[in-house]
Amino acid sequence: MAAPDPTASAADQLAYYQDKIKQVFAEVGKVVVGQQYMVNRLLIGLFTGGHILLEGVPGLAKTLTISTLSKVLHLHFQRVQFTPDLLPSDLVGTMIYNQNQSEFQVKKGPIFANLVLADEVNRSPAKVQSALLEAMQEKQVTIGETTYPLDLPFLVLATQNPVEQEGTYPLPEAQVDRFMMKVYVDYLKKADELEVMRRMANLSYVGEVSPVLTKEDVFGVRGLINQVQISETLEKYIVELVFATRKPAEYDLAEFAQYVQFGVSPRASIALHRAAKAVAFFDSRDYVLPEDIKEVATDVLNHRILLNYEAEADGIRTQDLIEAILKKVPIS
Structure with a gap:
């Protein structure tokens, strides 16, 4: 082509x-x-x-x-x-x-x-x-x-x-x-x-690739991804996901509150926004769906959440918190 x-x-x-x-x-x-x-x-x-x-x-x-x-x-x-x-x-x-x-x-x-x-x-x-x-x-x-x-x-x-x-x-x-x-x-x-x-x-195997x-x-591609539309509702949803890592008790996640030392930084909001657009583009769409955000949420958030020693002692992982957040935080 x-x-x-x-x-x-x-x-x-x-x-x-x-x-x-x-x-x-x-x-x-x-x-x-x-x-x-x-x-x-x-x-x-x-x-x-x-x-x-x-x-x-x-x-x-x-x-x-x-x-x-x-x-x-x-x-x-x-x-x-x-x-x-x-x-x-x-x-x-x-x-x-x-x-x-x-x-x-x-x-x-x-x-x-x-x-x-x-x-x-x-x-x-x-x-x-x-x-x-x-x-x-x-x-x-x-x-x-x-x-x-x-x-x-x-x-x-x-x-x-x-x-x-x-x-x-x-x-x-x-x-x-x-x-x-x-x-x-x-x-x-x-x-x-x-x-x-x-x-x-x-x-004797040699894998040859072409540019x-x-x-x-x-x-x-970056220009096209930048044109992908994301609704204000989903933008607010991203912010809610981010805030839920910082104050889980306010999102019906009190069982995790004692384990979170620091939630994610504002860079997480930006990364979720950009990554969700890229997922939509890869799926041949010019608009973002909630599933696009959820698909990249773990990879974007897992290294930014800092749990305390109590979480390690009780076997609580950042993955557990992220999964709970995705279930609890509504899209409104």
């Missing part, structure tokens, strides 16, 4: 990009088996400008999925392996003295890319993790006394092992909040694992 003219109707542009997105899933599927949910969430982040944090035990193809997706998206990609000895300058860059010219020159780090894979981000101490803050939030990096804007689109896709694994450092609260969604990656189904085993047992999207396509 040929690219639509900029003056083409919204329907023609929608049809074109819907076909492109199907091609993206097909291309990624040539290499990665059974991780459509993860790919969906990564694309939502890309098309809404939100960073994504993936958490799962080693071996679930988190890194492979992101690296494969970068090839399909045809965007500048950099991978940073986070280790205990990584320095902030290894990430953002530093000043290097040039003896020939007798002056300091800037050597930019791997953060200067469209897609940055922060692999095993919780393997480095907080000082290195916080080096991502300015880049993620402000889309710029300061080296020495000069601030450099990052090339857009800019997206951080981070992976981490569960914090109870040995040799990991939990991400600071301010850092976690800057991720639009935290996606838990689970084990594959039996049929998918069988296919993975068969592919990888063939030592599908361009940088211009990414901004084209």
